[in-house]
Amino acid sequence: MPFSLLKYGLSGDYPFEKHPDLPQPTKLKKHYDVVIIGGGGHGVAIAYYLAKYHGITNVAILEKGYLGGGNTARNTAVIRSNYLTSEGVKFYSESVKMFKKLSNEFDFNIMYSQRGQLTLAHTDAAIRGFRQRAEVNKHFGGRTELIGAKEIKELVPTLNMNPGHLPVLAGLWHMDGATARHDAVAWGYAKGATQRGVELHQLTEVTGINIVNGKVTGVETSKGTVECGSAVQAVAGHSSLLAAKAGFRLPITTYPLQAMVTQPVKPFLDQMVSSSALHCYVQQTGRGEIVFGGGSDPYPLYNTRSTLELKESLLASAIEMFPFMANLRMLRQWAGITDMTADYSPIMGLSPVENYYLDAGWGTWGFKATPICGKTMAELIASGGKVPELIAPFAMDRFDEFRQVNEMGATAASH
Amino acid sequence: MKIMTCPMNGPRNISEFVYGGEVQEMPDPNNCSDREWAEYVFYSDNAIQVVREWWMHSASSYWFIAERHTGSDEILKTYPSTELFKERVEFAAKATGQTS
Numbered sequence: 132m133p134f135s136l137l138k139y140g141l142s143g144d145y146p147f148e149k150h151p152d153l154p155q156p157t158k159l160k161k162h163y164d165v166v167i168i169g170g171g172g173h174g175v176a177i178a179y180y181l182a183k184y185h186g187i188t189n190v191a192i193l194e195k196g197y198l199g200g201g202n203t204a205r206n207t208a209v210i211r212s213n214y215l216t217s218e219g220v221k222f223y224s225e226s227v228k229m230f231k232k233l234s235n236e237f238d239f240n241i242m243y244s245q246r247g248q249l250t251l252a253h254t255d256a257a258i259r260g261f262r263q264r265a266e267v268n269k270h271f272g273g274r275t276e277l278i279g280a281k282e283i284k285e286l287v288p289t290l291n292m293n294p295g296h297l298p299v300l301a302g303l304w305h306m307d308g309a310t311a312r313h314d315a316v317a318w319g320y321a322k323g324a325t326q327r328g329v330e331l332h333q334l335t336e337v338t339g340i341n342i343v344n345g346k347v348t349g350v351e352t353s354k355g356t357v358e359c360g361s362a363v364q365a366v367a368g369h370s371s372l373l374a375a376k377a378g379f380r381l382p383i384t385t386y387p388l389q390a391m392v393t394q395p396v397k398p399f400l401d402q403m404v405s406s407s408a409l410h411c412y413v414q415q416t417g418r419g420e421i422v423f424g425g426g427s428d429p430y431p432l433y434n435t436r437s438t439l440e441l442k443e444s445l446l447a448s449a450i451e452m453f454p455f456m457a458n459l460r461m462l463r464q465w466a467g468i469t470d471m472t473a474d475y476s477p478i479m480g481l482s483p484v485e486n487y488y489l490d491a492g493w494g495t496w497g498f499k500a501t502p503i504c505g506k507t508m509a510e511l512i513a514s515g516g517k518v519p520e521l522i523a524p525f526a527m528d529r530f531d532e533f534r535q536v537n538e539m540g541a542t543a544a545s546h
Numbered sequence: 547m548k549i550m551t552c553p554m555n556g557p558r559n560i561s562e563f564v565y566g567g568e569v570q571e572m573p574d575p576n577n578c579s580d581r582e583w584a585e586y587v588f589y590s591d592n593a594i595q596v597v598r599e600w601w602m603h604s605a606s607s608y609w610f611i612a613e614r615h616t617g618s619d620e621i622l623k624t625y626p627s628t629e630l631f632k633e634r635v636e637f638a639a640k641a642t643g644q645t646s
Contacts, residue, residue: 371590371591371592371593372592372593372594375591375593380585380589380590380591380592381589381592382584382588382589382590383590383592384567384590384592385592385616429561429564429565430565431565431592431616432616432617432619433594433616433617434617434618434619436619438548439547440547440548440560440561473587473588530584530588530589531580531581531584532580532584533580533584
């Protein structure tokens, strides 16, 4: 080993692995059956399921940065299905089920950790809402209960039961709530997809969409033109900008979402705890750091800058919930760019351009849907545009017909 | 602290203001199609550029127009809405001919 090290030290070549997780980049081919724009969790998941279940492997994933480097790396890795509408709960429950099996499926540890999510109610109105969410959840096989203040105190002894002078009256206890390593999810899918013959092209930006007679025929990229049978956009944070290249508008407004993490401390918090009245959610990672985030910024922006106002209010709420955190130091802060829809549900399915599919509008809820979205979108693409029942309610034209899927009340921290 | 200049109240902390959406041309609610109305209510260009937006100073409930860059967050200009809207826009409900 020391000799081989010495050899590399003198040769100036980078010591490539013999069996790398991801194949080395190749040149773009002239034609692909499917072009996936965006190499985040969703994009690689679509590619994986296209190859695994539908035998479609002449696929290119085009990523302008690097694998999983966008919102896949910026979310707070929460997995849950305690939504409000039956459409939403059905969809996200499937995702939770798939997440549980991913490590085995990939033979790659995604560090899935089921720890439960607790949402706090500070008003009678919130309790009524929670009661409904608990029942809808149970109906679709989720494990969610409405619990009282006494049980909350037992579950999370470090929680201040009177944060910000908003007494905790009850809680929505979602036992299926979990976290996973978000990078591992992207890598697991990418590895599985590329092993089956899919090409992942990083540092390849799509600069234009070629459309002939209302049908997508190819894409222009920073590395040349590529023809394709069909294309799908999975570019969270930039959905409207890419759709504009394909010549249509989306019912999306784009906001930053800021999050922070503290120095690591001893394990004290198994559960993820959130309060929409305090606009804050708190969880402790496996490394001991405490992650907290809130709602999106108050106005739209394509920028991952951080603001003192949001940091202050987020910190204030977090310290109200867990007062001892006042003694901790902030380690990092960051922001993601979230494509918000008016009803807080995603947009999946057909677009005004034939054979051009949408995987967009993922706001603050994209990571938790990665497996099921990849699977259903792959089904949609493989069938040439037959929309699977599970994602039919999330079609873009729901806005044209005023039949939104309202999940605003089921977000962890924004209202 | 980010400062926004209110045409009525002068420079104030941006936390005193509420964002009210892009300025878009409103179709005639009585004669437009559902699709046109949805386009007005839900859809937007959402581009990275200088955008003309509605903002409100919440302490005084004063609505005005701001021109802001959605990439750099630079506020280039704020002015009263009367510079764009010369006449009052009436929002009379559509007569349905039904009594409830």
